[in-house]
Amino acid sequence: MKKVIMGNHALSYGAMLSRSQVISAYPITPQTQVVELLSEMCADGTLDAQFIKVESEHSAMASCIGASVAGSRAFTATSSQGLALMHEMLHWAAGGRHPIVMGNINRSMAPGWSIWTDQNDSLSQRDTGWMQFYCASNQEVVDTVIQSFKVAEKLMIPAMVILDAFALSHTYEVVDVPDQALVDRYLPPFKPAIKLTPADPRAFGGLTGSEHYMELRYKLEKDMEKAPALIEETGREYEKLFGRNLGLVDPYLCDDAEFIFVTSGTAGYTARVAVDQLRASGLKAGNLRIKVFRPFPFDRVREVLAKTKKAAVVDRNCSYGAGGIFYQEVKSAVYGRPGMPPLFGYIAGLGGRDITVDSFKEVAADALAKDRADEEIVWIGVKK
Amino acid sequence: MRPKKAKKIVFKSAEEMPVMICSVGHQTHNLTGAWRNIRPEIDLGKCIKCGICWKFCPEPSIEVVDEWPVVDYDYCKGCGICAEECPAKCIVMVEERK
Amino acid sequence: MSQEVKKEKKFTMTLPADELMACGHLACQGCGATLAMRTMLKALGQKTVLCIPACCWAVIDGPYPYSSMDVPIYHCAFETAASTATGVKAGLTVTGDTETTVVAWAGDGGTFDIGIQALSGAAERNEDIIYVCYDNEAYMNTGIQRSSATPYGAWTTTTPVKHFKTRPKKDIVAIMAAHRIPYIATASISHPEDFFKKMKKAKDIKGTRFFHVYAPCPTGWKSRPEDTIKLARMAVQNGYFPLYEIENGEKTTLNLKLKDRKPVDDYLRLQGRFRHLGAAEIAEVQSEVDARWERLLKGCAA
Numbered sequence: 001m002k003k004v005i006m007g008n009h010a011l012s013y014g015a016m017l018s019r020s021q022v023i024s025a026y027p028i029t030p031q032t033q034v035v036e037l038l039s040e041m042c043a044d045g046t047l048d049a050q051f052i053k054v055e056s057e058h059s060a061m062a063s064c065i066g067a068s069v070a071g072s073r074a075f076t077a078t079s080s081q082g083l084a085l086m087h088e089m090l091h092w093a094a095g096g097r098h099p100i101v102m103g104n105i106n107r108s109m110a111p112g113w114s115i116w117t118d119q120n121d122s123l124s125q126r127d128t129g130w131m132q133f134y135c136a137s138n139q140e141v142v143d144t145v146i147q148s149f150k151v152a153e154k155l156m157i158p159a160m161v162i163l164d165a166f167a168l169s170h171t172y173e174v175v176d177v178p179d180q181a182l183v184d185r186y187l188p189p190f191k192p193a194i195k196l197t198p199a200d201p202r203a204f205g206g207l208t209g210s211e212h213y214m215e216l217r218y219k220l221e222k223d224m225e226k227a228p229a230l231i232e233e234t235g236r237e238y239e240k241l242f243g244r245n246l247g248l249v250d251p252y253l254c255d256d257a258e259f260i261f262v263t264s265g266t267a268g269y270t271a272r273v274a275v276d277q278l279r280a281s282g283l284k285a286g287n288l289r290i291k292v293f294r295p296f297p298f299d300r301v302r303e304v305l306a307k308t309k310k311a312a313v314v315d316r317n318c319s320y321g322a323g324g325i326f327y328q329e330v331k332s333a334v335y336g337r338p339g340m341p342p343l344f345g346y347i348a349g350l351g352g353r354d355i356t357v358d359s360f361k362e363v364a365a366d367a368l369a370k371d372r373a374d375e376e377i378v379w380i381g382v383k384k
Numbered sequence: 385m386r387p388k389k390a391k392k393i394v395f396k397s398a399e400e401m402p403v404m405i406c407s408v409g410h411q412t413h414n415l416t417g418a419w420r421n422i423r424p425e426i427d428l429g430k431c432i433k434c435g436i437c438w439k440f441c442p443e444p445s446i447e448v449v450d451e452w453p454v455v456d457y458d459y460c461k462g463c464g465i466c467a468e469e470c471p472a473k474c475i476v477m478v479e480e481r482k
Numbered sequence: 483m484s485q486e487v488k489k490e491k492k493f494t495m496t497l498p499a500d501e502l503m504a505c506g507h508l509a510c511q512g513c514g515a516t517l518a519m520r521t522m523l524k525a526l527g528q529k530t531v532l533c534i535p536a537c538c539w540a541v542i543d544g545p546y547p548y549s550s551m552d553v554p555i556y557h558c559a560f561e562t563a564a565s566t567a568t569g570v571k572a573g574l575t576v577t578g579d580t581e582t583t584v585v586a587w588a589g590d591g592g593t594f595d596i597g598i599q600a601l602s603g604a605a606e607r608n609e610d611i612i613y614v615c616y617d618n619e620a621y622m623n624t625g626i627q628r629s630s631a632t633p634y635g636a637w638t639t640t641t642p643v644k645h646f647k648t649r650p651k652k653d654i655v656a657i658m659a660a661h662r663i664p665y666i667a668t669a670s671i672s673h674p675e676d677f678f679k680k681m682k683k684a685k686d687i688k689g690t691r692f693f694h695v696y697a698p699c700p701t702g703w704k705s706r707p708e709d710t711i712k713l714a715r716m717a718v719q720n721g722y723f724p725l726y727e728i729e730n731g732e733k734t735t736l737n738l739k740l741k742d743r744k745p746v747d748d749y750l751r752l753q754g755r756f757r758h759l760g761a762a763e764i765a766e767v768q769s770e771v772d773a774r775w776e777r778l779l780k781g782c783a784a
């Protein structure tokens with residue numbers, strides 16, 4: 001059924017349609033609407049779930065973990081400072097193999113207080129073992145929440161579904177809200193083989209010596225490595241039921257592109273407009289929007305970039321002392337492989353500063369004027 | 385029956401380990417009786433069957449067999465609580481034999 | 483009593499015989515916390531789930547892949563005993579299990595200090611969990627550092643003799659009473675029947691129930707392992723650790739009236755952690771215990 005909804009509510013619908021059973025969340029701008037709508041859905045019976053109004057994000061994730069290990073499907077949402085506060089528990093959720101799904105609104109890290117968008121909050125968590133899906137439309141948000149529960153529960157690895165603050169979270173778009181009966185066919189109930197129950201009394205997460213820890217982490221990595229294929233497979237299944245494929249990357253006009261932008265989030269859609277305009281003025285441009293960042297989609301990224309002469313990675317984040325994070329990871333994906341184009345790195349849009357079509361044109365002009373990146377990272381739109 | 389003397393658990397590969405980080409059995413292969421320097425000896429002739437030694441043993445390594453308290457020396461750590469608390473003073477801590 | 487009569491006599495068991503703990507666990511000799519767990523589980527039975535944060539009990543039940551317990555345990559992060567238990571209860575409820583008792587089992591560090599936010603949050607929401615704090619008055623698992631449960635005068639590795647702890651012990655029971663939860667009880671391992679009775683009572687109450695259990699630690703208190711029960715008993719008998727219940731944050735019931743409270747000296751003397759205290763400091767301890775006792779009596783009368 002088609003509805004006009006905001007990005008935050010798309011997360012709520014996704015969680016509701018996925019029949020989340022325990023929702024434990026703490027409010028933070030600009031996530032509040034996610035939990036407010038879920039709260040209403042629980043209150044009026046649309047969603048049969050326990051809603052725990054915890055006193056902090058750290059407790060939100062801890063209680064999601066408790067709920068998950070007790071055998072229920074758990075969901076939460078947060079942003080920025082809240083995500084950072086949960087950091088310890090993000091390691092816990094992934095290491096403990098708890099398939100929780102969380103919506104994260106990409107919001108800049110303080111200080112100074114900023115409620116607007118950039119990606120440092122979620123990217124700072126890239127080593128925790130969570131899958132990360134960066135969305136660029138509200139439709140994608142609803143669909144991805146549903147898909148991520150399926151993938152998470154198959155692999156026993158948690159997933160975060162990520163939206164840009166305000167640019168997506170508060171933007172209203174037409175969304176084809178999936179039919180509950182079809183979602184139930186796609187996503188069966190969560191029935192873990194091992195859970196916290198007196199019928200099968202086990203101790204979870206006890207003291208683990210060096211003779212066991214590494215194998216446990218090896219298992220996590222090996223299961224994470226199954227994720228790209230599983231995401232594509234479940235994406236195709238989704239397309240059969242709902243008409244929309246959900247993959248790892250979203251390439252736009254890359255097949256014959258001489259120059260490709262590598263982007264993520266809503267900037268990935270702005271880039272398409274730039275691509276169209278650049279093509280109109282004679283440059284064969286393309287855009288590779290990376291949707292799934294963890295696990296990193298090495299094969300798909302290499303496949304697309306192999307076709308082009310130059311690529312510019314535009315990061316809405318910065319790992320201080322090492323530059324843009326997508327840039328670093330794309331570089332490592334292509335390193336040493338024959339036929340890969342030279343890469344250029346750009347940082348734009350921190351603290352919610354707009355990334356415009358002109359920003360992309362500036363990026364293209366800069367990259368095309370050089371043979372290789374000399375100044376490693378170029379900052380776009382900054383008064384230097 | 386109390387669980388006793390299970391085998392030590394050894395995984396031959398990562399595959400054998402459950403996906404969740406969870407226990408797969410008791411730890412009764414760990415014979416904590418080896419920790420002792422002194423051991424309790426109960427004089428059943430003086431025992432009044434009050435139950436105090438049994439209820440205060442932390443392990444618990446005092447079992448009740450045919451209505452008498454019996455120390456399980458495989459696990460008794462020799463803390464001496466039973467001897468200290470016994471109202472009939474019929475438990476004595478003696479040097480552990482090597 | 484003749485030998486023949488004694489043979490017929492049954493062995494007195496003031497608590498149920500069933501054990502939910504197997505031997506081979508890693509508790510120190512004479513560990514109070516271990517006895518506290520053993521006694522509690524006799525009251526709650528096998529349909530119990532434990533959420534245990536970092537504390538001695540994170541290690542006692544055994545390393546991966548072992549567990550000495552016949553109830554399920556989730557080992558959780560240090561500050562999350564109450565928040566994990568909250569989630570477990572919600573998860574069990576929504577999947578159809580409303581019978582299993584969910585227990586958060588934490589030490590004094592994970593309760594008084596780092597875990598207090600989650601505990602306060604859970605209590606304010608009146609989560610349907612039993613929170614048990616076994617109090618050995620310091621961070622014992624990490625090697626005897628002070629917590630806000632460490633009493634005035636005690637040596638710990640972070641309150642060495644030249645700088646022994648001068649701040650009083652945090653009154654966690656008063657803090658929990660302020661949350662107006664249905665049931666609070668103190669208990670001591672020296673009085674297991676009292677602990678058992680209160681735990682059985684708590685099992686049938688809905689909402690947040692809080693237990694403060696006194697669990698001496700020979701390792702951290704520098705006391706003899708055989709004195710563990712004696713120390714717990716002395717603490718009860720001199721009024722240092724009174725046994726009482728508070729219902730709905732208001733009605734206080736003293737479980738053990740003490741007509742002649744013993745002085746604290748003998749109790750302090752048995753512990754190496756108080757060895758450095760002079761007469762003036764011991765008098766300070768005594769007056770604090772006396773003042774607390776008087777306040778408690780007033781609270782019962784109200």
